[in-house]
Amino acid sequence: METLFSEIAVWVRAEPLLFLGLVGLGPALLGLALARLTGGSAAPSRGAPESRPEPPAARAAEASEASRDAAIPRRVEPTVFAEPVEASPPIAEPEAPVVAPPPVAEPEAPVVALPPVAEPESRAVAPTPVAGHEASVGAPEVPIAPPAPVPEPPAPRARLRDRLRRTSEALVGRLGGVLGGRQVDEALLEELEEVLFTADLGVATAESLLDRVRREGRGADGGVVRGLLKSAIAEKLAAVQPEEDVFATRGRPHVVLVLGVNGAGKTTTIGKLAARHQARGRKVLLGAGDTFRAAAIEQLQTWGGRVGCEVIAGEAGGDPASVAFDTVKAAISRDVDVAIIDTAGRLQTKKPLMEELGKIARVIGRDLPGAPHEVLLVLDSNTGQNALSQARLFTEVANVTGLVLTKMDGTAKGGVIVGLADEFRIPVKFVGVGEGIEDLREFDATEFVDALFGEDA
Ligand SMILES: Nc1nc2c(ncn2[C@@H]2O[C@H](COP(=O)(O)OP(=O)(O)O)[C@@H](O)[C@H]2O)c(=O)[nH]1
Ligand SMILES: [Mg+2]
Numbered sequence: 383m384e385t386l387f388s389e390i391a392v393w394v395r396a397e398p399l400l401f402l403g404l405v406g407l408g409p410a411l412l413g414l415a416l417a418r419l420t421g422g423s424a425a426p427s428r429g430a431p432e433s434r435p436e437p438p439a440a441r442a443a444e445a446s447e448a449s450r451d452a453a454i455p456r457r458v459e460p461t462v463f464a465e466p467v468e469a470s471p472p473i474a475e476p477e478a479p480v481v482a483p484p485p486v487a488e489p490e491a492p493v494v495a496l497p498p499v500a501e502p503e504s505r506a507v508a509p510t511p512v513a514g515h516e517a518s519v520g521a522p523e524v525p526i527a528p529p530a531p532v533p534e535p536p537a538p539r540a541r542l543r544d545r546l547r548r549t550s551e552a553l554v555g556r557l558g559g560v561l562g563g564r565q566v567d568e569a570l571l572e573e574l575e576e577v578l579f580t581a582d583l584g585v586a587t588a589e590s591l592l593d594r595v596r597r598e599g600r601g602a603d604g605g606v607v608r609g610l611l612k613s614a615i616a617e618k619l620a621a622v623q624p625e626e627d628v629f630a631t632r633g634r635p636h637v638v639l640v641l642g643v644n645g646a647g648k649t650t651t652i653g654k655l656a657a658r659h660q661a662r663g664r665k666v667l668l669g670a671g672d673t674f675r676a677a678a679i680e681q682l683q684t685w686g687g688r689v690g691c692e693v694i695a696g697e698a699g700g701d702p703a704s705v706a707f708d709t710v711k712a713a714i715s716r717d718v719d720v721a722i723i724d725t726a727g728r729l730q731t732k733k734p735l736m737e738e739l740g741k742i743a744r745v746i747g748r749d750l751p752g753a754p755h756e757v758l759l760v761l762d763s764n765t766g767q768n769a770l771s772q773a774r775l776f777t778e779v780a781n782v783t784g785l786v787l788t789k790m791d792g793t794a795k796g797g798v799i800v801g802l803a804d805e806f807r808i809p810v811k812f813v814g815v816g817e818g819i820e821d822l823r824e825f826d827a828t829e830f831v832d833a834l835f836g837e838d839a
Pocket of ligand 1: 642643644645646647648649650651681760788789790791792813814815816817821
């Protein structure tokens with residue numbers, strides 16, 4: 383130690399200026415070192431601001447800002463998916479998601495909910511929250527023949543009496559005019575004859591009713607005669623009341639062949655019938671056997687689309703028998719419950735009609751013995767007594783197993799049903815009282831007569 387001091391002393395003596403300089407620099411260096419350690423304010427005037435290392439707090443703040451910047455586009459991003467939903471209000475407010483995160487999630491929800499709507503039209507129309515609802519209401523162009531059935535809401539069932547009003551007026555109303563407050567005498571019988579013969583009952587039926595009054599109503603008053611006529615008509619109609627459920631099937635597939643002149647209401651009846659069978663959980667197939675006009679095929683296809691069942695159709699002008707054959711084949715292979723085959727009712731001459739229907743009936747039975755299980759003849763009540771001659775012709779060429787009387791609503795000629803019952807004794811399976819599905823009524827003789835005489839419930 384002593385040697386060190388004596389050496390320093392020698393050096394100080396030799397270099398006194400250097401020594402003084404070193405001593406003077408000491409405090410300055412010390413101050414600088416202290417300033418560095420504390421990071422304090424002693425240095426700012428000397429240090430360049432640009433080169434100053436950033437304090438950790440500032441760096442953290444900036445980092446959080448950067449991450450927030452990054453977060454904005456990420457959060458708004460989903461609105462890009464929401465683009466199809468035009469004019470979605472939350473998208474127009476980009477600040478909102480940053481300030482209040484929860485609303486960011488809101489526009490996403492409808493976007494997620496959109497896929498079930500699926501229809502492109504809906505996106506253009508739909509405002510965000512009720513996209514699905516708006517879409518179904520606002521979709522302007524519904525496909526004409528959608529593959530999926532559109533179940534129809536059941537319409538309120540109209541009273542039969544209301545639907546039979548015109549026929550009832552033409553028959554029972556006029557009877558009341560003749561019979562009211564009178565005793566049966568020749569004058570009354572003459573007037574009664576006129577009413578009955580002009581009520582589209584058919585000559586034979588009118589005569590038989592008049593005979594009954596002559597036999598049993600002598601001396602009675604008008605009220606009794608009215609009752610007498612009602613029970614006579616009821617008896618005739620009871621004879622054609624179907625014995626079993628009109629929807630009963632007798633084969634699998636149960637094949638129904640539908641006949642009748644053009645415009646009688648065949649295709650409409652087939653559509654209604656298909657809907658009724660389907661409502662019972664049955665699988666139905668339709669055959670467009672009226673190949674005479676393209677419109678007839680399309681009409682049946684429209685019904686198929688409406689009801690939700692398949693339609694076997696061929697070319698317009700094609701062979702109806704081959705359509706009938708294909709329908710039965712398809713019905714067998716597709717395990718269908720009920721197949722209903724439409725036909726054309728051309729009546730120019732009897733021979734071609736007979737040949738055509740005979741051929742159809744034969745091919746239907748080729749692959750399926752026992753088929754057709756039902757042959758329905760559709761008759762338009764409006765045609766009055768003409769329906770009687772149609773029934774004569776068709777029953778000659780085909781084994782008609784049931785009648786359907788259409789358009790009983792809005793006609794005064796519905797009395798023909800009594801004549802048909804009287805002359806043919808073929809069960810009346812259905813009565814058409816309007817164009818809706820629910821307007822195909824199972825025929826019930828008692829209900830029908832009560833409705834006709836204004837005495838139903
Ligand atoms: N009011 C009424 N119209 C019916 C009824 N049945 C069928 N129609 C109408 O009668 C017209 C002819 O029917 P359509 O089924 O085409 O007869 P098709 O030629 O025998 O097949 C159509 O306008 C049907 O809507 C019915 O019971 N009441
Ligand atoms: Mg038709």
